């Protein structure tokens with residue numbers, strides 16, 4: 124699942140390549156993917172891509188001109204807001220998607236771009252699996268900030284994480300950190316990583332932390348997301364792989380030794396979620412073994 128670092132890297136690389144590219148055509152083979160109809164996606168034809176940004180775990184692709192121009196909006200500025208959900212990716216291809224490509228959800232054909240590419244490319248929102256949960260909304264600039272998906276986002280987790288006294292006291296730390304209305308950008312992977320970094324038990328109640336622990340957790344968010352983005356982003360190039368390499372230490376590493384203390388990393392499962400932690404570093408040596416704990420992952 125792409126979280127803040129992966130989405131930030133995607134935005135930077137695509138923006139550097141595609142700024143100034145002109146849209147030839149835009150369509151949505153994923154019938155359920157577009158959640159807005161005005162302006163229609165095909166109004167992007169003739170528009171210039173003005174940049175790719177990020178808010179929380181969402182991508183914002185800016186456009187201006189072309190079919191977006193109206194009497195009320197002579198500059199024709201609009202943003203395609205995209206949420207990749209768990210299995211979506213926004214990637215750039217030099218080959219056209221075939222009609223048979225079942226992963227294509229939104230296809231934007233472009234010419235040119237800031238990287239000097241000479242020819243036609245496709246910016247494609249693709250999604251693995253048969254479920255269509257990734258979504259897009261094409262919003263005029265005047266309507267963007269009022270969109271409830273942006274309006275309800277909490278403060279950005281990076282580059283300057285908020286004071287964590289904002290975490291709802293009765294929620295588990297892992298649940299509160301992943302709630303986009305509380306802090307924007309962190310999901311399962313980075314919640315596990317920052318709690319491990321701060322040596323704090325993931326299922327503690329947010330209100331139980333003392334000031335030092337809250338400060339340590341905030342610093343862990345800053346340090347680990349910095350590590351995953353700053354410097355690292357410069358080592359990656361387009362085309363991005365389906366599974367972007369990320370510097371994980373515990374999430375997805377259950378059964379392996381903790382890189383800090385050597386104890387075995389454990390995991391708690393709930394439905395498709397897997398929470399990884401180190402018992403020595405985080406839970407006073409005690410594993411979460413009771414079924415009660417897996418239910419807490421719902422929070």
Ligand SMILES: [Zn+2]
Pocket residue numbers: 381382383384385386401402403404405
């Ligand atoms: Zn450890």
